Amino acid sequence: xxxxxxxxxxxxxxxxxxxxxxxxxxxxxxxxxxxxxxxxxxxxxxxxxxxxxxxxxxxxxxxxxxxxxxxxxxxxxxxxxxxxxxxxxxxxxxxxxxxxxxxxxxxxxxxxxxxxxxxxxxxxxxxxxxxxxxxxxxxxxxxxxxxxxxxxxxxxxxxxxxxxxxxxxxxxxxxxxxxxxxxxxxxxxxxxxxxxxxxxxxxxxxxxxxxxxxxxxxxxxxxxxxxxxxxxxxxxxxxxxxxxxxxxxxxxxxxxxxxxxxxxxxxxxxxxxxxxxxxxxxxxxxxxxxxxxxxxxxxxxxxxxxxxxxxxxxxxxxxxxxxxxxxxxxxxxxxxxxxxxxxxxxxxxxxxxxxxxxxxxxxxxxxxxxxxxxxxxxxxxxxxxxxxxxxxxxxxxxxxxxxxxxxxxxxxxx
Numbered sequence: 205x206x207x208x209x210x211x212x213x214x215x216x217x218x219x220x221x222x223x224x225x226x227x228x229x230x231x232x233x234x235x236x237x238x239x240x241x242x243x244x245x246x247x248x249x250x251x252x253x254x255x256x257x258x259x260x261x262x263x264x265x266x267x268x269x270x271x272x273x274x275x276x277x278x279x280x281x282x283x284x285x286x287x288x289x290x291x292x293x294x295x296x297x298x299x300x301x302x303x304x305x306x307x308x309x310x311x312x313x314x315x316x317x318x319x320x321x322x323x324x325x326x327x328x329x330x331x332x333x334x335x336x337x338x339x340x341x342x343x344x345x346x347x348x349x350x351x352x353x354x355x356x357x358x359x360x361x362x363x364x365x366x367x368x369x370x371x372x373x374x375x376x377x378x379x380x381x382x383x384x385x386x387x388x389x390x391x392x393x394x395x396x397x398x399x400x401x402x403x404x405x406x407x408x409x410x411x412x413x414x415x416x417x418x419x420x421x422x423x424x425x426x427x428x429x430x431x432x433x434x435x436x437x438x439x440x441x442x443x444x445x446x447x448x449x450x451x452x453x454x455x456x457x458x459x460x461x462x463x464x465x466x467x468x469x470x471x472x473x474x475x476x477x478x479x480x481x482x483x484x485x486x487x488x489x490x491x492x493x494x495x496x497x498x499x500x501x502x503x504x505x506x507x508x509x510x511x512x513x514x515x516x517x518x519x520x521x522x523x524x525x526x527x528x529x530x531x532x533x534x535x536x537x538x539x540x541x542x543x544x545x546x547x548x549x550x551x552x553x554x555x556x557x558x559x560x561x562x563x564x565x566x567x568x569x570x571x572x573x574x575x576x577x578x579x580x581x582x583x584x585x586x587x588x589x590x591x592x593x594x595x596x597x598x599x600x601x602x603x604x605x606x607x608x609x610x611x612x613x614x615x616x617x618x
Contacts, residue, residue, distance in 0.1 A: 264355030281356020455482030544578025
């Protein structure tokens with residue numbers, strides 16, 4: 205990212221994004237309110253009286269939901285063309301959804317993160333768990349990166365940006381609206397700087413180590429804050445170790461391990477820009493002489509290392525999603541099994557293997573079983589030391605257990 209990305213500041217918009225008195229009314233079918241009344245934030249299309257008026261509404265329209273007996277149920281973002289037709293924002297139908305609404309929700313999320321972390325580098329808003337369905341916000345100091353994955357959040361963008369500007373006074377706000385989830389909502393794919401300017405990668409600090417993130421062209425928002433605690437654990441046992449980081453991306457596990465005293469680190473990834481950021485981070489932290497970053501296909505490189513008799517004290521395998529849809533789960537499980545076999549063959553006796561899956565379609569039990577089969581294929585005995593998920597800035601909505609997408613196992617191998 206060599207060019208300066210910038211945009212002129214837009215005037216603030218303090219008016220509410222909707223008027224509760226004139227909102228369209230959507231009726232739920234008899235009994236359809238019970239699951240949502242129990243805390244679930246979604247209403248499915250087959251739970252709604254989808255009449256001609258409802259079908260004619262624009263995706264993302266703010267609506268007042270009513271039970272079959274006409275009693276008010278809540279305010280929601282509505283899309284008549286998707287399986288998840290309504291996403292609840294508030295049970296108070298008199299609540300105006302505008303800048304003030306966003307400011308309150310984001311401020312609540314901010315207070316939590318400030319209790320968790322000393323420095324302003326974290327997932328600030330994690331969708332439904334923070335009361336803002338379809339919205340993710342990552343904070344990189346003065347740079348805020350926003351992912352709006354629903355039509356409703358997309359339409360509410362002006363109020364959201366004004367709330368962020370008023371609350372945090374960021375140097376820049378980047379919209380990473382390039383998730384495949386947007387296509388399901390009928391939304392365009394785009395990346396743009398909505399406020400301020402971004403010139404090159406941004407820096408961030410995590411667990412005492414400095415990194416660089418490409419917030420305009422990197423994967424997702426440019427960094428994966430969800431692995432923060434797992435990286436800290438692996439780095440904490442890395443002193444004097446020889447470490448292999450498969451799918452190293454921009455060096456999160458690799459550089460952290462080197463910074464905490466690893467003897468040597470080899471990171472492998474197929475993205476040249478990500479490897480350049482990893483090398484920059486290694487230099488920034490004074491560990492470049494102990495880090496090597498190699499571009500290549502992980503499966504091929506791992507097989508070649510195994511054939512050469514290479515062994516490492518710690519092996520990290522944190523791949524991108526293997527199953528982006530439910531129909532891909534079978535192939536994904538085979539992939540995790542193969543990856544576990546290759547990684548286990550590269551792990552020295554009494555060494556450590558860290559395996560992760562960020563595929564939300566793959567369950568924790570399925571992932572663990574795939575890893576178990578891979579270990580058996582490699583002829584290695586093992587013990588699970590930790591079974592973990594995402595860091596606490598990625599909270600899980602109690603009624604959406606499937607949102608606990610990250611599964612991670614730390615094992616010691618015999």
